[in-house]
Amino acid sequence: MFDVIVLGGGAAGFYGAIHIMERNPKLRVAILERGKEVLTKVKVSGGGRCNVTHAEFDPKELTKNYPRGERELVGPFHTYCTGDTMSFFEKRGVALNIEADGRMFPSSNSSQTIIDCFLKETDRLGIKVLKNSSIVGITSQYENVEKGNYPWEIKTIRNTYQAKKILVATGSNPKIWDLLKQMGHTIIPPVPSLFTFNIKDERITGIQGVSTNANIKIIPSQVNNSKFKSALKKYSIQPSDLESEGPLLITHWGMSGPGILRLSAWGARILNDLNYKFSIQINWLPAYHEEGLQRQLQQIKEVEGKKTILRTKAFDIPKRLWGSMVRAAQISDTDKWADISKIQLQNLAKQLTGSVFRVDGKSTFKEEFVTAGGVHLKEINFKTYESKILPGLYFAGEVLNVDAITGGFNFQNAWTGAYIAAQAIAKH
Numbered sequence: 001m002f003d004v005i006v007l008g009g010g011a012a013g014f015y016g017a018i019h020i021m022e023r024n025p026k027l028r029v030a031i032l033e034r035g036k037e038v039l040t041k042v043k044v045s046g047g048g049r050c051n052v053t054h055a056e057f058d059p060k061e062l063t064k065n066y067p068r069g070e071r072e073l074v075g076p077f078h079t080y081c082t083g084d085t086m087s088f089f090e091k092r093g094v095a096l097n098i099e100a101d102g103r104m105f106p107s108s109n110s111s112q113t114i115i116d117c118f119l120k121e122t123d124r125l126g127i128k129v130l131k132n133s134s135i136v137g138i139t140s141q142y143e144n145v146e147k148g149n150y151p152w153e154i155k156t157i158r159n160t161y162q163a164k165k166i167l168v169a170t171g172s173n174p175k176i177w178d179l180l181k182q183m184g185h186t187i188i189p190p191v192p193s194l195f196t197f198n199i200k201d202e203r204i205t206g207i208q209g210v211s212t213n214a215n216i217k218i219i220p221s222q223v224n225n226s227k228f229k230s231a232l233k234k235y236s237i238q239p240s241d242l243e244s245e246g247p248l249l250i251t252h253w254g255m256s257g258p259g260i261l262r263l264s265a266w267g268a269r270i271l272n273d274l275n276y277k278f279s280i281q282i283n284w285l286p287a288y289h290e291e292g293l294q295r296q297l298q299q300i301k302e303v304e305g306k307k308t309i310l311r312t313k314a315f316d317i318p319k320r321l322w323g324s325m326v327r328a329a330q331i332s333d334t335d336k337w338a339d340i341s342k343i344q345l346q347n348l349a350k351q352l353t354g355s356v357f358r359v360d361g362k363s364t365f366k367e368e369f370v371t372a373g374g375v376h377l378k379e380i381n382f383k384t385y386e387s388k389i390l391p392g393l394y395f396a397g398e399v400l401n402v403d404a405i406t407g408g409f410n411f412q413n414a415w416t417g418a419y420i421a422a423q424a425i426a427k428h
């Protein structure tokens with residue numbers, strides 16, 4: 001028998017258990033983990049470096065990185081934010097580095113440092129970590145409390161445990177979502193988030209590795225216009241949510257980079273409905289619109305008439321990409337500015353500010369991938385992370401329908417939820 005059982009030995013589970021014991025050392029707390037190892041996702045996170053959080057200290061700004069959870073996380077981030085995460089680790093001797101883009105990693109650049117910190121803390125606080133304990137049943141038996149029983153019964157493949165309160169931190173586990181559904185919770189069906197786009201197109205063939213800043217818009221393909229429109233309505237997505245500006249990387253199989261990953265997160269549901277077949281429109285020179293660029297190109301033509309277009313360094317974009325756009329505008333490698341027609345000039349402006357690519361499928365972004373979906377947020381009290389349906393049951397981490405773009409935000413959701421749930425659990 002335990003006062004608290006934490007379901008799942010991942011990021012949120014460990015952070016929660018540690019804070020429960022810190023707040024109330026008299027409690028008996030256990031973590032049940034199905035695997036033979038704990039914290040396996042932490043281990044592989046951030047390419048083995050663990051991007052623990054992000055240097056965004058304004059709670060409202062921070063929420064803008066969460067396609068699902070943006071509204072609900074405002075309050076929780078006011079209670080426990082990225083600065084609190086930094087202090088947690090620094091107080092325990094884990095120094096953190098902030099990179100130029102705001103991502104934070106342990107100075108050791110090894111996720112093992114984070115794992116060691118958690119294991120040392122669970123040891124110090126006397127938290128029981130029970131591995132190989134796959135949870136197969138969760139029952140609430142409040143009606144038997146008078147008979148001296150604890151209200152929660154947790155069945156694993158080998159044992160049955162009783163607890164006064166439980167913290168569910170099982171991440172994106174379909175079996176646990178099924179159990180929670182049977183217990184009355186609504187589960188938003190899971191779909192992948194944070195993926196790269198598969199594109200086969202002559203314009204990007206042979207220029208893998210090119211990276212540039214671009215404005216990218218998801219648009220319907222020629223065949224799925226009405227499906228696209230109804231999906232926008234279904235998920236209350238504004239077209240502006242499906243537009244991003246940021247670094248874009250051309251890969252062997254298509255496109256990746258923060259600009260693309262951001263779209264994959266915001267578009268996670270709608271793109272799943274479209275079976276990952278859609279189009280994107282790219283402005284490779286976000287400072288220009290088509291007409292403005294046409295005027296600029298006309299001026300270059302007048303001044304640089306004798307120069308070869310391909311060799312002119314007219315704009316701040318990678319050379320190989322410029323070459324690709326020039327050829328896509330039906331301009332040959334030897335054409336000079338003076339040789340080209342008005343139509344060719346218009347084509348070039350169109351390619352540079354609005355080239356359309358057909359996306360057919362997705363690939364995994366290996367640094368980080370998450371699932372959109374989980375326990376419906378309207379069923380959670382975000383002051384305590386307690387279920388509004390089942391008192392005594394708390395949630396933290398990816399089990400909820402919260403997810404973020406890449407950059408340390410997914411872990412911050414786990415830390416914040418686990419901390420707040422822990423305070424509520426340990427209070428009584």
Ligand SMILES: Cc1cc2nc3c(=O)[nH]c(=O)nc-3n(C[C@H](O)[C@H](O)[C@H](O)COP(=O)(O)OP(=O)(O)OC[C@H]3O[C@@H](n4cnc5c(N)ncnc54)[C@H](O)[C@@H]3O)c2cc1C
Nearest residue numbers: 008010011012034045046051135171368397398408410411
């Ligand atoms: C490759 C990769 C890299 C990532 N890198 C980053 C990063 O650098 N920064 C970032 O912010 N986010 C990153 N993420 C996302 C981040 O890892 C998750 O958002 C985070 O781990 C969620 O924490 P959690 O505790 O909710 O779930 P998890 O960490 O998944 O933990 C859930 C735990 O519950 C256990 N469990 C599940 N079902 C049962 C069961 N039935 N019985 C018992 N135990 C069970 C699981 O085995 C697991 O240990 C990455 C994800 C991946 C896949």
